Amino acid sequence: MDGMSVPTDQGGLRARKKQRTRAALIDAGLDLFLANGYEATNVDEIAAAVEVSSRTFFRYFASKEDIALAKGAEFDELLLDALTSRPAEEPPLTALRHAMLGMLREAAADSGVQRFLSTQHLINKTPALLAGNLRRAAGTEERLTTEIARRQGVDPDQDMRPRVLVAAVCGALRIGLEATCADPSRELGRMVELVEQAIDLATAGIPQRWGDDPRRW
Template structure:
């Protein structure tokens, strides 16, 4: 067997850079000109690649708009998986959600972070795609909660209910912040945290043994 070279690694890094550049260019154009008014040709031109190259990475511009949301979901999953296995699921998931919000809004800037949320919520095709992706993420987290806490998430509804109410709080908190005149990071985290707490108010940190009650 021949010794591995750095060629494959270099090619993979180049592909990742091109993909990231397409996402950033697409989001910038969406936010400046609107989703419907932006074309694939314009996104490709902004990165100085051909439309043919664009379609090697994405099926269409919807995938560009939803790519960032997929990254945010992965941040939540990763942060939750990093929590100690014995920690109650509600505080662990709450902390993972707020960590994603703070880190992402710090990196993107609160206005751009919220403009992207607003764009998705106001574009039916993007909202439908975002909800599908979020549902898949919630299912993954619920399965992990079940595994960690010794319940069958296919039969016990509590992991799915817990994840559902936390994500509902996240979405409501983001909507509330979109309507808030302030664009302050601490205010964003506060609103999302408050919405998550209200949504999950009936969920205890630790559950009982009966699957039909907390």
């Protein structure tokens, strides 16, 4: 048994080392972007900050854009996991709202959320990043739509309600984060309040439970 455990341990060590290297590249890249600007920072500088080669950098990321969008992508994965974990009997708006706000509250308790907000502000004011961020957001909305449709037992190609609900809530998230980023203090508790307020405004006309007619709520 002892001999069999060695490969597993080595595999676990390799996985942890890869995760540490990936996290270090993200942190170094964001530090450089925020200090010197996105356009002025190159891949060689990010790799050098972590004392790895540029070749090693490209084993983890296709471009420096992926570094800038990494925190948002991580949040997206956690949000999707949170939604799929909500009780099956929950109405769609309730499930999505709780998943979104629950993830934000967890993020607000994490020391890295200030970095996330600073990065979002950087993305918002950097044209070169906006297109990639929109692609990322569109892909996430599509996956959330698929999950809401599955929970409701409807075809999202025939029933627009899942897509409209997800667009409203994700749009509210963006507005709430933009409002938070616009405030230099970027208070974390205020972030959750602003996003919650924006979601409530955006979904005020959406009932908890939907009817059978896909043309109306």
